[in-house]
Amino acid sequence: xxxxxxxxxxxxxxxxxxxxxxxxxxxxxxxxxxxxxxxxxxxxxxxxxxxxxxxxxxxxxxxxxxxxxxxxxxxxxxxxxxxxxxxxxxxxxxxxxxxxxxxxxxxxxxxxxxxxxxxxxxxxxxxxxxxxxxxxxxxxxxxxxxxxxxxxxxxxxxxxxxxxxxxxxxxxxxxxxxxxxxxxxxxxxxxxxxxxxxxxxxxxxxxxxxxxxxxxxxxxxxxxxxxxxxxxxxxxxxxxxxxxxxxxxxxxxxxxxxxxxxxxxxxxxxxxxxxxxxxxxxxxxxxxxxxxxxxxxx
Amino acid sequence: xxxxxxxxxxxxxxxxxxxxxxxxxxxxxxxxxxxxxxxxxxxxxxxxxxxxxxxxxxxxxxxxxxxxxxxxxxxxxxxxxxxxxxxxxxxxxxxxxxxxxxxxxxxxxxxxxxxxxxxxxxxxxxxxxxxxxxxxxxxxxxxxxxxxxxxxxxxxxxxxxxxxxxxxxxxxxxxxxxxxxxxxxxxxxxxxxxxxxxxxxxxxxxxxxxxxxxxxxxxxxxxxxxxxxxxxxxxxxxxxxxxxxxxxxxxxxxxxxxxxxxxxxxxxxxxxxxxxxxxxxxxxxxxxxxxxxxxxxxxxxxxxxxxxxxxxx
Numbered sequence: 001x002x003x004x005x006x007x008x009x010x011x012x013x014x015x016x017x018x019x020x021x022x023x024x025x026x027x028x029x030x031x032x033x034x035x036x037x038x039x040x041x042x043x044x045x046x047x048x049x050x051x052x053x054x055x056x057x058x059x060x061x062x063x064x065x066x067x068x069x070x071x072x073x074x075x076x077x078x079x080x081x082x083x084x085x086x087x088x089x090x091x092x093x094x095x096x097x098x099x100x101x102x103x104x105x106x107x108x109x110x111x112x113x114x115x116x117x118x119x120x121x122x123x124x125x126x127x128x129x130x131x132x133x134x135x136x137x138x139x140x141x142x143x144x145x146x147x148x149x150x151x152x153x154x155x156x157x158x159x160x161x162x163x164x165x166x167x168x169x170x171x172x173x174x175x176x177x178x179x180x181x182x183x184x185x186x187x188x189x190x191x192x193x194x195x196x197x198x199x200x201x202x203x204x205x206x207x208x209x210x211x212x213x214x215x216x217x218x219x220x221x222x223x224x225x226x227x228x229x230x231x232x233x234x235x236x237x238x239x240x241x242x243x244x245x246x247x248x249x250x251x252x253x254x255x256x257x258x259x260x261x262x263x264x265x266x267x268x269x270x271x272x273x274x275x276x277x278x279x280x281x282x283x284x285x286x287x288x289x290x291x292x293x294x295x296x297x298x
Numbered sequence: 299x300x301x302x303x304x305x306x307x308x309x310x311x312x313x314x315x316x317x318x319x320x321x322x323x324x325x326x327x328x329x330x331x332x333x334x335x336x337x338x339x340x341x342x343x344x345x346x347x348x349x350x351x352x353x354x355x356x357x358x359x360x361x362x363x364x365x366x367x368x369x370x371x372x373x374x375x376x377x378x379x380x381x382x383x384x385x386x387x388x389x390x391x392x393x394x395x396x397x398x399x400x401x402x403x404x405x406x407x408x409x410x411x412x413x414x415x416x417x418x419x420x421x422x423x424x425x426x427x428x429x430x431x432x433x434x435x436x437x438x439x440x441x442x443x444x445x446x447x448x449x450x451x452x453x454x455x456x457x458x459x460x461x462x463x464x465x466x467x468x469x470x471x472x473x474x475x476x477x478x479x480x481x482x483x484x485x486x487x488x489x490x491x492x493x494x495x496x497x498x499x500x501x502x503x504x505x506x507x508x509x510x511x512x513x514x515x516x517x518x519x520x521x522x523x524x525x526x527x528x529x530x531x532x533x534x535x536x537x538x539x540x541x542x543x544x545x546x547x548x549x550x551x552x553x554x555x556x557x558x559x560x561x562x563x564x565x566x567x568x569x570x571x572x573x574x575x576x577x578x579x580x581x582x583x584x585x586x587x588x589x590x591x592x593x594x595x596x597x598x599x600x601x602x603x604x605x606x607x608x609x610x611x
Contacts, residue, residue, distance in 0.1 A: 185387060186382055186383075186387040186388045187387060187388055187389055187390045187391075188390075189349070189382075190380065190382045190388050190448075190451070191390070191401070191402075193347060193349075193373065193379065193380050194379065194401075194402045194405065194451055194452070194454070194455050195370050195373060195374055195402065195405040195406055195455055196401055196402065196405050197370070197405060200401060200405075204390075204393065204397075204401070205390050205393070208390075208392040208393075209390070209391065209392055
């Protein structure tokens with residue numbers, strides 16, 4: 001038994017690698033995006049293990065080492081109170097990525113069902129849903145967020161609620177448009193004539209044919225949400241004080257940009273790479289979700 | 299039995315159908331609706347299926363108006379099903395063939411999954427596909443196979459009457475003849491009644507005993523397929539007949555459609571709608587509604603000049 005375990009593990013590893021390889025050949029976009037996104041998630045999760053100065057993620061200060069340029073000891077340099085920026089960027093992912101994930105998940109949770117119902121049924125249901133959505137869209141996003149922050153105390157949670165409140169209406173619009181087009185298609189009409197029930201029509205026919213747009217939109221919005229969270233933090237609405245959120249790091253470093261370029265550049269690069277990775281992943285997923293692009297799987 | 303009585307459908311100002319009468323008896327039998335694009339064939343099919351609300355007239359199935367059959371239960375009871383046109387878009391691209399058929403079966407009867415699965419395979423085989431096709435996506439099928447799947451789905455709902463909307467459009471000739479043979483066999487085996495919508499006269503011959511020729515939403519000629527196709531009485535049907543390509547001969551194009559004869563641009567007054575294109579038109583045609591006359595072949599045609607049309611042919 002103990003002798004076969006390593007053999008079995010290696011067989012599994014080989015099979016996994018082979019599968020990953022065949023997927024990479026089929027869809028290099030997806031493979032590249034997936035690998036990059038996976039790497040980002042792993043690095044973020046493993047931050048306490050990788051970070052050279054875990055204490056610097058919090059309130060630690062080392063005045064003697066303030067504003068040091070990148071070096072072997074401090075890969076990304078240090079900030080104005082001497083904290084290691086590499087550590088803070090690593091930990092920043094633990095704040096920024098969950099914000100983006102929760103906002104987008106919440107937006108889909110609200111937007112997809114509403115858009116689906118509005119687009120498929122049309123008529124007065126459509127009117128009601130879309131007018132309510134329009135009300136939310138009528139406010140400039142920041143104004144709405146500010147108003148929300150006046151009611152709630154500034155925190156990461158507030159930022160998530162505020163961004164979600166301005167983000168979901170776009171998902172309603174997106175899905176509604178898709179659902180309208182799909183709902184009018186020949187196959188949905190035929191299925192209806194054939195006696196397929198309305199819930200089944202919605203979830204087996206209309207929704208799957210709308211999802212591609214959602215997946216692509218989500219992956220493309222990821223960078224945008226991170227940036228919006230940064231804006232809110234900058235205005236004092238999002239992550240506070242020592243919490244190393246990527247947007248907060250950029251806004252804190254802004255004042256030093258002409259002389260200490262690393263303070264803005266490295267957190268900015270982190271946002272860029274994360275946005276890029278999830279964009280690639282989104283494009284790749286879209287290709288993969290299109291059954292026409294698939295090699296026949298048996 | 300399907301009866302269409304005085305059916306008139308308007309889209310805004312456009313009269314897509316005008317007082318069309320039609321009867322499809324219980325199967326096995328077939329009635330074909332023939333006409334060019336814009337003649338109202340598809341509108342007629344949609345009205346029969348209850349997808350278009352008629353302005354006047356009614357569609358009655360076994361004595362029940364389809365207007366009362368909008369519910370699922372009502373549709374089921376009507377025994378009327380559609381084999382849609384353009385099979386490219388008629389199947390959900392994100393559903394495999396098996397589930398697409400299974401859902402129809404399960405919507406109809408409360409049968410279990412395994413029962414439905416077995417029945418799916420049976421049905422696939424009955425239309426000349428194999429059980430293996432249930433795992434295919436729509437895009438992995440050829441045009442002919444897709445048409446067979448569309449037929450299976452309609453059959454799964456156990457219809458008595460099938461509306462066939464251009465069942466052979468987009469298929470090459472050998473596949474066309476296979477599909478027609480399949481439909482002919484199903485008609486006998488399952489005692490189906492067909493309402494065939496087509497622009498192709500050659501399709502009519504194999505599946506239908508009766509033909510109704512539509513032009514701009516009005517019936518031009520109707521009667522037994524043999525007479526209407528072999529010895530068309532109405533100038534319009536004659537023009538359609540001459541346009542059928544025959545190997546080694548150049549088909550004769552029907553008289554061009556002047557702008558005044560576009561759908562919706564009706565002639566003022568009660569004249570024959572075809573007069574603007576008709577080579578035999580006289581002032582009488584422009585001003586007076588043509589009478590319904592019985593032609594020598596036994597069919598009826600709405601024309602003032604049947605005698606001259608017979609000679610012209």
